[in-house]
Amino acid sequence: MAEDVDVVVIGLGPGGEDAAGRLAEAGLSVAAVESRLVGGECPYYACVPTKMMVRAAGLLTEGGRIPGMAGDAAVTSRWTPVAKRIREEATDDWDDTAAADRLTAKGVTLVRGHGRITAPREVTVDDRVLRARRGILLNTGTSPTAPPIDGLADIPYWTNREAVQATEAPGSLLVLGGGVVGAEMAQVFSRFDTRVTVVEAADRLLLNEEPESSALLKMVFEREGIGVRTGVKVTGASHDNGEFGLHLGDERLAADRLLVATGRRPNLKGLGLDAVGLDERARQITVDGHMRAADGVWAIGDITGKGAFTHVSMYQASIAVRDILGEEGPPAAYRAVPRVTFTDPEIGSVGLTEAQAREQNLPVRTGIAQIPESTRGWIHKVGNDGFIKLVENPEWGTLVGATAAGPSGGEILGALAVAVHTEATTAALREMIYAYPTFHRTIETALTNLAT
Numbered sequence: 001m002a003e004d005v006d007v008v009v010i011g012l013g014p015g016g017e018d019a020a021g022r023l024a025e026a027g028l029s030v031a032a033v034e035s036r037l038v039g040g041e042c043p044y045y046a047c048v049p050t051k052m053m054v055r056a057a058g059l060l061t062e063g064g065r066i067p068g069m070a071g072d073a074a075v076t077s078r079w080t081p082v083a084k085r086i087r088e089e090a091t092d093d094w095d096d097t098a099a100a101d102r103l104t105a106k107g108v109t110l111v112r113g114h115g116r117i118t119a120p121r122e123v124t125v126d127d128r129v130l131r132a133r134r135g136i137l138l139n140t141g142t143s144p145t146a147p148p149i150d151g152l153a154d155i156p157y158w159t160n161r162e163a164v165q166a167t168e169a170p171g172s173l174l175v176l177g178g179g180v181v182g183a184e185m186a187q188v189f190s191r192f193d194t195r196v197t198v199v200e201a202a203d204r205l206l207l208n209e210e211p212e213s214s215a216l217l218k219m220v221f222e223r224e225g226i227g228v229r230t231g232v233k234v235t236g237a238s239h240d241n242g243e244f245g246l247h248l249g250d251e252r253l254a255a256d257r258l259l260v261a262t263g264r265r266p267n268l269k270g271l272g273l274d275a276v277g278l279d280e281r282a283r284q285i286t287v288d289g290h291m292r293a294a295d296g297v298w299a300i301g302d303i304t305g306k307g308a309f310t311h312v313s314m315y316q317a318s319i320a321v322r323d324i325l326g327e328e329g330p331p332a333a334y335r336a337v338p339r340v341t342f343t344d345p346e347i348g349s350v351g352l353t354e355a356q357a358r359e360q361n362l363p364v365r366t367g368i369a370q371i372p373e374s375t376r377g378w379i380h381k382v383g384n385d386g387f388i389k390l391v392e393n394p395e396w397g398t399l400v401g402a403t404a405a406g407p408s409g410g411e412i413l414g415a416l417a418v419a420v421h422t423e424a425t426t427a428a429l430r431e432m433i434y435a436y437p438t439f440h441r442t443i444e445t446a447l448t449n450l451a452t
């Protein structure tokens with residue numbers, strides 16, 4: 001016997017969990033299907049535990065900056081409190097009972113298992129058939145993926161999921177992939193005295209960010225003793241006598257652990273998308289501005305390809321909820337999606353990079369200013385690396401993108417995100433008063449430096 005509800009949510013990432021709760025609180029009957037943990041990747045394997053790691057690593061480094069500035073300090077790293085915080089405070093030992101209880105308290109029926117669309121407005125979970133009068137909301141997220149390197153599939157490498165469960169920092173670590181996840185993890189473990197080498201096929205770290213961000217991070221990493229190998233081809237991977245190896249032609253890099261951080265694939269396989277006219281081999285599910293993917297199907301989160309961030313998933317959830325409830329509202333706009341790589345310096349950026357703006361054939365002027373040359377940067381002295389880069393469309397007289405790299409770069413980004421989002425003119429931004437002496441005052445210098 002099928003069970004009739006108003007909405008079935010498949011996958012409870014941050015957006016799906018939020019949407020299911022809000023729809024139930026609005027009076028709809030909601031069944032929410034989850035095959036792993038309620039809340040998805042972010043609270044258990046991604047944002048939250050990794051930022052606890054980053055915070056701990058940052059404390060160690062700040063302690064190490066005391067000599068010459070404020071006295072003496074002997075800082076000894078210990079991974080145990082980090083592992084304990086992640087296990088006890090963040091993930092409840094990877095147990096989602098509290099999140100599941102919160103959801104069911106809102107009136108949502110939680111269905112554990114793998115959801116599959118078996119007909120329009122119908123989802124099957126094992127032998128349970130759920131029929132959705134209004135429709136189905138997809139929030140199935142992504143899983144780590146590894147490149148087709150000889151030998152890699154057969155060895156017990158780490159992904160982000162194993163790295164956040166580490167009970168000790170390894171003696172040495174190879175990080176395959178110099179994107180956001182690889183960069184954050186590399187610096188964290190290095191600061192816990194792990195010998196780290198980052199191996200990246202592209203010719204720079206953080207390929208999706210400004211080249212200045214990549215150069216800055218490489219400089220800082222090398223200064224901190226992290227090996228950075230960019231533009232290299234990995235020809236094989238091995239695991240012998242407890243030691244991992246990455247083969248770069250004739251050269252072999254070895255370490256106690258190997259972290260593969262080379263990207264993610266959308267969880268679309270086995271979802272039954274063909275039953276609603278969608279393609280499960282696609283890289284993403286195409287949605288309109290109201291998150292509609294097909295008749296009676298909405299999709300949110302990483303699977304929509306609009307930015308793999310928790311804040312995008314949550315933003316889309318609110319739009320989908322509104323649409324499912326039949327309420328009017330503006331369509332989603334992505335011109336000011338902010339993103340932060342939580343390294344030290346933090347690399348915060350919003351909107352388009354210079355290269356992306358040029359690819360869109362926009363007229364472009366850029367302005368850059370260095371944080372160490374600002375008064376606050378000079379006062380700060382150590383740990384002051386960074387810059388502000390602005391990307392302006394001079395015809396519109398507005399910013400289409402910006403980067404705030406530096407101490408608290410992700411926080412300074414807030415001002416730039418407001419500017420890009422509200423399409424504030426650069427003329428108006430020049431007239432603003434910037435508090436002295438702050439890091440964000442460097443925005444004013446970058447505005448002065450805007451040139452073709």
Ligand SMILES: Cc1cc2nc3c(=O)[nH]c(=O)nc-3n(C[C@H](O)[C@H](O)[C@H](O)COP(=O)(O)OP(=O)(O)OC[C@H]3O[C@@H](n4cnc5c(N)ncnc54)[C@H](O)[C@@H]3O)c2cc1C
Binds near residue numbers: 011016050116
């Ligand atoms: C190491 C790391 C660090 C990150 N740090 C940040 C950060 O600092 N800030 C930030 O904004 N973002 C960060 N992200 C990205 C962030 O984790 C994701 O963007 C976020 O989790 C949103 O994903 P989602 O909503 O698409 O779903 P996910 O979180 O991926 O959850 C999808 C859920 O759907 C379930 N599911 C899948 N298929 C089915 C099915 N057929 N039936 C039932 N259930 C199913 C899965 O089990 C999962 O629980 C990080 C990612 C990683 C890997």
